[in-house]
Amino acid sequence: MKKIIIYMIGLASVVGLSGCLDDNNNYNYEKVNELVGAISNMEGKYSIASGEVLTITPSFKFSIDTEVPDVSYEWLLDGNLIPGENKASCTFSFERSGVYEVTYSVIDNKSGVKFSKSANITVRSPFTRGWTILSEGGGGESVLSFVGGSTTSYNIIMYDRTGKPIEVKRDSLVYGSLIFRDVLPGLGSHPKGLFLNAGYATDYGAVYDVSDEVIVMQDRWAELNGKTLERSVYSDEEFRGDLPSAGFNPVSISMTYSAKAMLNEDGYIYWANNSTADDFHACAYVNVPLNNGQKFTGVYPSYKVNKYQMAIPACTADNKIVGLIDANAPKNDKSPVIMEDSKTSNVLKITTSTGDEDTRFHLGNKKIVTMLPATCFYDKEDWTTERASWVALLKEGAAYKLMYFCWDTNKKVITVRNDKFSELDLPQLTAFTDMAVFNNKRYVVIADGADLWYFQFGQGAMATMKKLHTFDKPIKSLGANDTYSSEYRSDVGYQPEHNGQLGVALEDGTFWIYEVIEKKSGPEELCTEASINQLFPDPKAAEPVNNKFDKIVDIIYKYGNVKEFLMFQF
Known part of the structure; x- marks a missing residue:
């Protein structure tokens, strides 16, 4: 009986198969819509500030329904369907920082086939990156304000290797949508300036990341969290109740992720070794002055990013530039715990390649007006090979000079590269106010009264001063956002450089942002023309923007992380 049933089923199958073969293809087999190319107009990653609005409107093309496709849409956030979002575009805004995954899908209603693309949206604190403004209120109080940047995109025409023009989308920064005034009421009084601790550039594969930090110099110095701009600590509290007996009134400071060197008004430097790279306050100052009570007149910022940047520049009482060894480093890339080096806090003279003291750093009658970090790239794609360098403005009598130098440090010796040293006269300057260093593009902008000047450093005697602009009011302070970025596409190669941005x-209390436009020639890329173009307040904005603050004392551009100082990421 079982054999008969099996036979009947097999026979039915054969008959059915025969029917299919004999139907002369009369069944209606429709072609299925396919995607032509890839989903476009949707980037793989976005970076926005919390509270900022981002609208994504992807594009696609079907192989059949090309004009009016019969489709549905869906959007997912971190793998979960977003209720009610069933249109071709979707708008996002996040209050919490973090990384979010967004998935867009277009569904062919005839076949039910779904085509998808995902993107990561990095949401940063509104205070991570932007312009920090310190001003003095009517009662002498310190007022901290912030002008944040938001990303936007625009199109440029480039040419592929065959000479064919291609429209390429790229990112920029616009300002004015994120303006915060008096972000920390009760901050303090009698503001004097701002300082940026750039943080720690983690090695490749590291499991932790470190934001920068803002120090407000005032009657009582305050150190602010780089992500929230909330006060972390007062600087004097880091003596842990053991303040110097001579009194404590700091005048300047240098801070890295591993150490702090604070100059007191009595000429002594006090040192603190940090114990973890991701906590700037896991330290305590020693109340005994550095180097057996040696006197100093200045200590200057150092953005420490690798093993080649282990010395902080300082100026001694006898007017010589020296280096303070800062050789502490994290135990490994899996732990932020810092291992102290026995050479740290040693004071070293600058030497020549023969081991003699380098007399170029015996300043004599010259005085350091300001000194800021610059860069000396060995490989623009690799910050781990970056050498420490600085630009210093010197004054001798009424005359100004610009010194640029780069040094190597091996804990025991500091030497200066001869091909990276220059000292040039700046005869145009008469009433210096401030200087901004564009470390990647290798130029400075100098404020002199109401005049704004441009000067390339590292070009030797070939470089010349160029006047950028004359304002109708004196200039109080400058800041730089050096937007070097290596954007590469296989079809068109490297995209053009973004212009540097100048605050x-x-x-009169007004704050402005400009882009610095350079025209260069020759293999040395010597600048032949320089000009500025206003970005903030946007001259084309439909609504006026209030760019007036209190009596401005100082401004800085806050990078968010020291990596951004070397290679800006949009």
């Missing part, structure tokens, strides 16, 4: 505070 300008005037004596």
Whole structure:
């Protein structure tokens, strides 16, 4: 009986198969819609500030329904369907920082086939990156404000290797949508300036990341969290109740992720070794002055990013530039715990390749007006090979000079590269106010009264001063956002450089942002023309933007992380 049933089923199958073969293809087999190319107009990653609005409107093309496709849409956030979001575009805004995954899907209603693309949206604190403004209120109080940047995109025409023009989308920064005033009421009084601790550049594969930090110099110095701009600690509290007996009134400071060197008004430097790279306050100052009570007149910022940047520049009482060894480093890339080096806090003279003291750093009658970190790239794609360098403005009598130098440190010796040293006269300057260093593009912008000047450093005697602009008010402070970025596409190669962005505070309390436009020639890329173009307040904005603050004392551009100082990421 079982054999008969099996036979009947087999026979039915054969008959059915025969029917299919004999139907002369009369069944209606429709072609299925396919995607032509890839989903476009949707980037793989976005970076926005919390509270900022981002709208994504992807594009696609079907192989059949090309004009009016019969489709549905869906959007997912971190793998979960977003209720009610069933249109071709979707708008996002996040209050919490973090990384979010967004998935867009277009569904062919005839076949039910779904085509998808995902993107990561990095949401940063609104205070991570942007312009920090310190001003003095009517009662002498310190007022901290912030002008944040938001990303936007625009199209440029480039040419592929065959000469065919291609429209390429790229990112920029716009300002004015994120303006915060008096972000920390009760901050303090009698503001004097701002300082940026750039943080720690983690090695490849590291499991932790470190934001920068803002120090407000005032009657009582305050150190602020780099992500929230909330006060972390007062600087004097880091003596842990053991303040210097001579009194404590700091005048300047240098801070890295591993050490702090604070100059007191009595000429002594006090040192603190940090114990973890991701906590700037896991330290305590020693109340005994550095180097057996040696006197100093200045200590200057150092953005320490690798093993080649282990010395902080300082100026001694006898007017010589020296290096303070800062050789502490994290135990490994899996732990932020810092291992102290026995050479750290040693004071070293600058030497020549023969081991003699380098007399170029015996300043004599010259005085350091300001000194800021610059860069000396060995490989623009690799910050781990970056050498420490600085630009210093010197004054001798009424005359100004610009010194640029780069040094190597091996804990025991500091030497200066001869091909990276120059000292040039700046005869145009008469009433210096402030200087901004564009470390990647290798130029400075100098404020002199109401005049704004441009000067390339590292070009030797070939470089010349160029006037950028004359304002109708004196300039109070400058800041630089050096937007070097290596954007590469296989079809068109490297995209053009973004212009550097310059922050300008005037004596009338107004704050402005400009792009610095350079025209260069020759293999040395010597600048032949320089000019500025206003970005903030946007001259084309439909609504006016209030760029007036209190009496501005100082401005800085806050990078968010020291990596951004070397290679800006949009």
